[in-house]
Each structure stands twice: as structure tokens, then as C-alpha cells.
Amino acid sequence: xxxxxxxxxxxxxxxxxGSHIAETLSGQGVETVxxxxxSSGKMANLDGFKxxxxxxxxxxxxxxxxxxxxxxxxxxxxxxxxxxxxxxVRDPVLSAGINEIGTxxxxxxxxxxGVKRVVLAAxxxxxxxxxxxxxTEEARKRPTSPYAVQKLTLEFYADLYNELYGxxxxxxxxxxxxxxxxDPSSPYSGVISIFSAKAGAxxxxxxxxxxxxxxxxxxxxxxxxxxxxxxxHEDAPGHIFxxxxxxxxxxxxxxxxxxxxxxxxxxxxxxxxxxxGDIYASLAEVQKAESILGFKAKISLDEGLKRTLxxxxxxx
Ligand code: UD2
Numbered sequence: 001x002x003x004x005x006x007x008x009x010x011x012x013x014x015x016x017x018g019s020h021i022a023e024t025l026s027g028q029g030v031e032t033v034x035x036x037x038x039s040s041g042k043m044a045n046l047d048g049f050k051x052x053x054x055x056x057x058x059x060x061x062x063x064x065x066x067x068x069x070x071x072x073x074x075x076x077x078x079x080x081x082x083x084x085x086x087x088x089v090r091d092p093v094l095s096a097g098i099n100e101i102g103t104x105x106x107x108x109x110x111x112x113x114g115v116k117r118v119v120l121a122a123x124x125x126x127x128x129x130x131x132x133x134x135x136t137e138e139a140r141k142r143p144t145s146p147y148a149v150q151k152l153t154l155e156f157y158a159d160l161y162n163e164l165y166g167x168x169x170x171x172x173x174x175x176x177x178x179x180x181x182x183d184p185s186s187p188y189s190g191v192i193s194i195f196s197a198k199a200g201a202x203x204x205x206x207x208x209x210x211x212x213x214x215x216x217x218x219x220x221x222x223x224x225x226x227x228x229x230x231x232x233h234e235d236a237p238g239h240i241f242x243x244x245x246x247x248x249x250x251x252x253x254x255x256x257x258x259x260x261x262x263x264x265x266x267x268x269x270x271x272x273x274x275x276x277g278d279i280y281a282s283l284a285e286v287q288k289a290e291s292i293l294g295f296k297a298k299i300s301l302d303e304g305l306k307r308t309l310x311x312x313x314x315x316x
Contacts, residue, residue, distance in 0.1 A: 004232060007031040008071045010114075011060050011106055012080030013053070016182045017121065017174075020224050021077050026052035026200070035060065035069040040083055045181050047075055060102040066109030075231050076110045076118040078103065085125065086188050088147035089277075095140075099150035100157075107161045107169070117168035119230045120158050121152040124175045124216075133248070134285035137240055139140030140184065144277060168237035169263060170230040175244035175284045179220030179304065180311035192217065192305070195255055196312040199262040209274030211252035216283045217243035219304030222297040229293045236293060243298040244284025257302065262309050 012018035013034030018041065026032040032053045034046065037060075046055065058065035060080045071074055081099055082088060088095035103120070108207050110118050125137050128142030136145035143149045158169035176190065198205040224241045230236045249257075252269075259265045289295040299307075 004314055005030045007033070007074050008075040008077065008078045008231075008279055009033045009035060009070045009110075010079060010312055011035045012041060012078070012121075012216075012290070014038060014043060014045050014055070015079060015083070015176060016045070016179075017220060017223060018077070018079035019045035019181055020179070020220050021079065022046070022053055023049045024224050024228065033069050033073065036080065039047045039171070040183075047103070061097060063105055063109055066105050067113055070110050070113050070115055071111070071211040073110075074116045076115050077227055077231070078106050078118055078120045080106070081121065082147070084186070085145045085147045088150070089145055093147035094248065095146055096150055096208070099147070100153050104157055105153045105165070107126065107157055111165055111167045115167065117170070117231060117237065118158070118161070119170045119172065119210065120154055122155050122173040123148065124172040124173050124244070124284065126152045126155070126173065127282075129279050130281060130296060133247050133281050134246060135242065135283060135284040136285040137242055137288055152266050159238065162238045170238075171240040172230060172243045173240060174196050175216040175218055175242065175282060176225060176266075177220055177223050179308050182220075182308075184312070191215075191251060191254065192258070192308060193312075195258045196262070196305075198307050199258050199264040199267075199309065199310050202213045202264055202267065204267055205255055205269045207251055207269045207271050208278060209251075209271075209273065212250050212281045213274075213278065213285065214248040214250040216247065217249055217254070217301060218245050218297055219299040219307070225298075226289065227295070229295050233293050239288075239292060241289040241293065241295075242286060243289060243295075244286055246284055246286040247301070248283045249301060258305055258309065259301065261305055270306055272273055
């Protein structure tokens, strides 16, 4: 597993999820290279471990940059992406350049320098509005945004590199990931980051719709662990795994818990009409990751929220 990794590249390693992967890898003594163009990632996310990594500022669409960052690596974690769903709706061509051509460049660059395995960040966005929950990996794919189409394309390319070129690839379809370093600053930021910031400021949150819509929220350290297992497990290559908890939480319940933990209980949310294109139900079927990888999320929502809120309080 992770102890067999000598050197790894994390694309998007200055971003929310990528920085946690880079921090864990480098903390385990893995020689870690971070490639990030800082378009949404931040140097501040590397605070505390930047002396343990090699940071390369560069664009994943540039083949030479990718090749030199990946040189000598046995593993690549591909977390770099154009991450905003609504922004992908506004700019499908720009987002496709990063999420499709950028991904292809990472795969091809990795292959050309002899990387053994690439673990890629896929997304539950590929399912769109599901017919039933929990959602199995085989469920119908109904992408409802350019971002979702691009993440589905990423999976096809990953599979192709596994089958056609014999470079091992594993795709992890993240559900709603949350935790420290998630940026709360845009209205389209993850709901937990927004609610945490609101609770800290003792302000009323906005809930879109009736608040009964639900999600599968997974804490970022569990996602890091899933990546490390996917990186080392001999049965992982060629597979796509849902990475969630299998537990559902409604947006109403989420606010209640955040408010209680942060001492903001009694602050009533404001309600607005549901966001256009919002999905009502999302919940992972987690059996496949459990049976093949032995991966199971460990951090309860309350524990994850406590750690997240503590971090946002530290920022204030
Ligand atoms: C998630 C992913 C997105 C994409 C999508 C696929 C995150 C941050 N986003 O979007 O990248 O993969 O899934 O379906 O993981 N909400 C409020 N008030 C707020 C903010 C949000 O009520 O201030 C609601 C929102 O309307 C939605 C729920 O909270 O019903 C979750 O919203 P989100 O933006 O955190 O994540 P989601 O699932 O829409």
C-alpha cells in the first residue's frame, strides 16, 4: 500500500482535496510533487508541509510541464480540475479544455515517463438526478452539466489507458466531500463550508428549496484514505468506485447539526426557491469499494463537522 510508494505526483495538490492527499503522502515519507496552476488552489493550503514537498506551478494542459513533474513518479493522483459546476455551464469550452484535454495530458504524460498507476478524481455528478438511491456504480449516467460530461469523459479515458496502453488507472467517484480548506467564498461553494462560515458569524444561512433534499457527505480524510488504498491495492486497476459513506443527511438536518455544534442553535435558516438544476437525492451505494478495496468511511458526520468548524474558527 502507501508504504510501497516512493514518489508521487498530486495534480491540483494546492486545492482542497489534493492538498490533503499531498500532506498525508509527504507525512508518510513519500517524495511528493505538487503540480498546480493556483487558479483555484492556494499556496496557503500547503502551509505546514510545504518544506516536505516539491511545488511546481504549472498547467496540466502543458505536456512538458506534466512530464517533468511526473518524472520518476510511480504514482499520480489527478485532482486538478475546473471544479465549478455552474461555471462549467457558463464556459463549457474552457472547462472541457481543463477537465478533458488536461486529464488526457496527465494520462499521456504519466504514461510517457513510465508511471505505474494513476488514481483519478471522478464525480457523483455523472449520475445526475438518480432514479433510485443508494446509487450503484452501474446506475444510469445522466450528466446534467458540462462538468458532469467532462468527468464521465475522464472515466472513459482512464479506462482506455488501462485497457489499451496497460497503464493502471483507478477512478474514484467522490460524493459530497467536505472538511478544512474547502473555500466558502462563492455561493456555489460546498454547503458545509458556507454553513460553517455562517454559523461562525452567527448569521442566518440560506436554504434552497424545502431543505429536505439530501446528500452523502464524506469527510476529506476518508477520501484521502480511499485514494491511498486505490493507489496500492492490486485489485483496484480498471475499476470505478463510489466514494461516499452510504449515509444520507438532509440540508435541514445539516444546518441543525452545524448550529448545535457551533453554539449557533436557534438561528433559523432563511428559505429560497430551489436552485435551478439542483438534485434532490444523492446517496452512494458503497458496497463495491468495501468488498474490493476494503474501504469504508470512518469519520461520523458530527466528528467531521467538529473538525471542520474548528478549522473555520481558526480562520476567523
Ligand atoms: C455537488 C458537488 C458538485 C457536483 C454535484 C453533482 C460539492 C461542493 N459540489 O454539488 O461539484 O459534483 O454535487 O451533483 O461537493 N445549499 C443550500 N444553501 C447553500 C448552499 C447549498 O441550501 O448556501 C443546498 C443546495 O441547494 C443543495 C445542497 O445544499 O441542495 C448541496 O449543495 P452543494 O453545492 O454543497 O453540493 P451539490 O450536491 O449541489
